[in-house]
Amino acid sequence: MKTLSLVVAILTLLLAGSVLICGFWMKAQPKVDPSSIAFHMKLGVAAFVGMVATFILLLMTNRAA
Numbered sequence: 001m002k003t004l005s006l007v008v009a010i011l012t013l014l015l016a017g018s019v020l021i022c023g024f025w026m027k028a029q030p031k032v033d034p035s036s037i038a039f040h041m042k043l044g045v046a047a048f049v050g051m052v053a054t055f056i057l058l059l060m061t062n063r064a065a
Helices: 002-028 034-064
Strands: none
Touching (some): 002 034
16 A cells, blocks of 8 residues: 555656646746646646545555554
């Protein structure tokens, strides 16, 4: 269970970091394609779901220990 929570946490951090970097890059551009915004919104939602899953896995891991 610890390995699963570690893998999910690392993937979530990478996803959240890439969403932040790309979001800042899009903000710096004068014109952004709407499909690009929709794609990054989906990535942001996936990052949030991953963070919730990581939190739940960490709670389950701490209870089992």
